Amino acid sequence: MQGSLMVDVAGTWLTAEDRQLLRQPQVGGLIIFARNIEHPRQVRELSAAIRAVRPDLLLAVDQEGGRVQRLRQGFVRLPAMRALADNPNAEYLAEQCGWLMATEVLAVGLDLSFAPVLDLDYQRSAVVGSRAFEGDPERAALLAGAFIRGMNSAGMAATGKHFPGHGWAEADSHVAIPTDERSLDEIRANDLLPFARLSKQLAAVMPAHVIYPQVDAQPAGFSRRWLQEILRGELQFDGVIFSDDLSMAGAHVVGDAASRIEAALSAGCDMGLVCNDRAAAELALSAVQRLKVQPSPRIARMRGQGFAHTDYRQDPRWLSALMALKDAQLID
Numbered sequence: 220m221q222g223s224l225m226v227d228v229a230g231t232w233l234t235a236e237d238r239q240l241l242r243q244p245q246v247g248g249l250i251i252f253a254r255n256i257e258h259p260r261q262v263r264e265l266s267a268a269i270r271a272v273r274p275d276l277l278l279a280v281d282q283e284g285g286r287v288q289r290l291r292q293g294f295v296r297l298p299a300m301r302a303l304a305d306n307p308n309a310e311y312l313a314e315q316c317g318w319l320m321a322t323e324v325l326a327v328g329l330d331l332s333f334a335p336v337l338d339l340d341y342q343r344s345a346v347v348g349s350r351a352f353e354g355d356p357e358r359a360a361l362l363a364g365a366f367i368r369g370m371n372s373a374g375m376a377a378t379g380k381h382f383p384g385h386g387w388a389e390a391d392s393h394v395a396i397p398t399d400e401r402s403l404d405e406i407r408a409n410d411l412l413p414f415a416r417l418s419k420q421l422a423a424v425m426p427a428h429v430i431y432p433q434v435d436a437q438p439a440g441f442s443r444r445w446l447q448e449i450l451r452g453e454l455q456f457d458g459v460i461f462s463d464d465l466s467m468a469g470a471h472v473v474g475d476a477a478s479r480i481e482a483a484l485s486a487g488c489d490m491g492l493v494c495n496d497r498a499a500a501e502l503a504l505s506a507v508q509r510l511k512v513q514p515s516p517r518i519a520r521m522r523g524q525g526f527a528h529t530d531y532r533q534d535p536r537w538l539s540a541l542m543a544l545k546d547a548q549l550i551d
Contacts (some may be wrong), residue, residue: 317369
């Protein structure tokens with residue numbers, strides 16, 4: 220059973236220190252960033268090296284499309300989700316894009332991309348912006364559902380983010396602590412709708428480091444009200460809950476890295492991410508060890524089920540999906 224902590228590494232290959240960290244049973248996953256990537260073959264080799272240390276580790280990446288796309292050299296440069304939504308054939312293209320993304324990620328030995336974004340684009344949040352499909356919740360849910368179908372048919376489980384919605388809050392949770400002053404009724408009628416519509420198709424959800432003061436004083440990712448009462452209870456969601464990166468400024472409101480991982484897991488997260496700060500990751504690891512946290516069996520559902528081979532570019536569906544996006548002038 221996988222541990223409750225997802226970490227990262229600094230380079231394109233594992234150091235002895237990295238291997239020592241990954242051997243800890245409380246570590247259940249690793250997320251890769253642009254700094255870890257040179258080209259597809261190197262990513263496959265890195266994935267294999269990680270699995271040689273721990274075959275059960277969950278390997279993740281942010282490969283949304285548009286500006287949030289870690290795999291670039293040697294991979295299809297996917298469009299932003301808003302560009303898909305603007306096309307008259309948007310639903311079909313969203314499914315093709317989801318399949319294409321998932322296929323390329325799985326083919327280099329990774330399990331999942333944290334996608335799709337279910338935030339609504341209110342033209343307020345620069346950090347969301349074109350990452351969102353739409354400002355209209357029904358249409359956002361429709362297109363995200365098509366993207367998820369594509370992911371699933373390639374063998375990848377989907378993660379909806381950032382629950383219950385980051386689109387209204389103007390501050391960027393990477394560098395600040397955003398707030399959304401709206402009522403629960405307003406959020407429920409709009410931002411929650413894609414999560415509610417897709418609750419059975421989503422294998423995982425990632426909550427926002429946003430405070431909704433009319434609902435709870437804590438950011439959503441540390442809030443039992445949001446995660447237990449609303450997500451698990453009201454929406455009847457039974458998938459994995461991943462924290463967003465606990466090193467982000469939006470998470471600092473609850474204290475140091477040990478306090479953050481404890482608060483996230485206590486609120487209902489199944490796995491906490493601690494990225495870009497090895498000292499913080501080690502503090503979080505010590506906290507999980509001290510607390511004797513029991514790993515969630517849900518996490519195993521996120522393992523990739525797709526391409527074990529690397530010649531996916533000869534697959535007729537890959538060629539078809541690529542041509543569909545090219546014909547729509549969404550990619551070069």
